[in-house]
Amino acid sequence: MERVKFNNEDKSVSPVGIGTYYDPSWIAVAKILKIRKSRKQKVDAIRTALGSGINFIDTAEMYQTEPLVREAIQGYNREDLFIATKVLPTHYSYEKVIKSFNRSAKNLGVKYIDLYQLHMQSSYSKIQEALRAMEYLMDQGKIRHIGISNFDLDHTKKASEFLKKHEISATQMNFNVAHRNIEKDIIPYCKENGISILAYFPLSHGKLVTSEGMGKEVIETITKNHGPKTIPQIVLNWFISKYDFVYPIPRASNPQHVRENSGAMGWRMNEDEIRMLEDAVSNVKAATWFGDHTT
Numbered sequence: 001m002e003r004v005k006f007n008n009e010d011k012s013v014s015p016v017g018i019g020t021y022y023d024p025s026w027i028a029v030a031k032i033l034k035i036r037k038s039r040k041q042k043v044d045a046i047r048t049a050l051g052s053g054i055n056f057i058d059t060a061e062m063y064q065t066e067p068l069v070r071e072a073i074q075g076y077n078r079e080d081l082f083i084a085t086k087v088l089p090t091h092y093s094y095e096k097v098i099k100s101f102n103r104s105a106k107n108l109g110v111k112y113i114d115l116y117q118l119h120m121q122s123s124y125s126k127i128q129e130a131l132r133a134m135e136y137l138m139d140q141g142k143i144r145h146i147g148i149s150n151f152d153l154d155h156t157k158k159a160s161e162f163l164k165k166h167e168i169s170a171t172q173m174n175f176n177v178a179h180r181n182i183e184k185d186i187i188p189y190c191k192e193n194g195i196s197i198l199a200y201f202p203l204s205h206g207k208l209v210t211s212e213g214m215g216k217e218v219i220e221t222i223t224k225n226h227g228p229k230t231i232p233q234i235v236l237n238w239f240i241s242k243y244d245f246v247y248p249i250p251r252a253s254n255p256q257h258v259r260e261n262s263g264a265m266g267w268r269m270n271e272d273e274i275r276m277l278e279d280a281v282s283n284v285k286a287a288t289w290f291g292d293h294t295t
């Protein structure tokens with residue numbers, strides 16, 4: 001079970017986490033039709049993650065999956081878990097952020113949240129007010145880290161400036177081996193300023209799970225050097241081999257996928273292997289088949 005420091009601080013986390021965003025229409029339909037099976041599978045997937053050494057869970061008030069996380073973490077020691085959730089931009093006022101925190105904590109069944117993130121960028125004045133509430137929550141010990149998500153570089157810098165007593169610990173961005181534009185600006189800034197990155201769409205929303213177009217060389221070389229590995233494992237390992245401050249948060253609602261993804265931890269690729277994977281992916285003209293989304 002691999003553990004690394006989060007943001008160079010006390011709490012240790014698995015270098016690979018688990019995301020919990022499912023299409024919200026599924027949640028609405030499931031509620032109406034009382035579909036328990038699908039819900040149970042998602043809870044099982046999160047529990048499988050915990051049983052496979054993943055203790056880093058990402059959710060959001062928007063996803064409506066905080067109650068699933070609450071169900072999944074029953075029986076686990078809270079201190080052994082790292083739970084990240086997010087507040088929506090429509091709630092970026094001082095009072096509303098605190099209300100959202102209280103609602104999320106209740107939905108999750110926890111007293112504190114490890115990483116509380118502003119889900120999307122907004123006007124500077126709204127961000128400033130929301131961050132004031134975040135600092136209050138930090139002072140109260142209700143949140144352990146302040147995070148942002150989907151902030152461009154200017155908004156990231158502004159968010160850091162707005163904070164008076166605490167710092168931005170992490171940002172969450174669309175990032176994977178086929179979609180690397182944040183390596184130009186956000187990554188260098190975060191590295192310089194000690195900000196961790198949660199990589200969402202680490203498997204490009206499920207497109208980066210087959211060897212199609214990537215060539216056999218990648219699998220063969222990695223397997224020769226590290227033992228048998230699958231494409232999802234290699235693609236997730238890329239983050240942690242290349243950066244020690246980036247944490248991929250793949251979503252897998254299929255417990256078998258979760259077990260597979262946990263095999264991305266505990267080993268590292270060398271620089272040549274990293275480059276070989278990047279070249280193989282860019283050779284398939286990634287830009288034409290990997291899109292952008294924000295959820």
Ligand SMILES: NC(=O)c1ccc[n+]([C@@H]2O[C@H](COP(=O)([O-])OP(=O)(O)OC[C@H]3O[C@@H](n4cnc5c(N)ncnc54)[C@H](OP(=O)(O)O)[C@@H]3O)[C@@H](O)[C@H]2O)c1
Pocket residue numbers: 018019020021022058059119149150172173199200201202203204205206207209232249250251252253254255256257258260261293294295
């Ligand atoms: N901050 C933001 O704005 C934002 C935006 C998007 C996402 N997120 C976060 O990031 C997380 C990940 O994003 P995502 O879920 O959209 O994309 P993703 O993790 O790149 O891909 C998820 C897809 O990959 C499949 N998958 C996972 N592991 C697999 C494996 N080993 N083999 C084959 N298929 C596999 C999943 O299938 P199954 O479900 O069938 O296992 C699912 O269809 C979200 O859950 C959420 O927590 C944040």
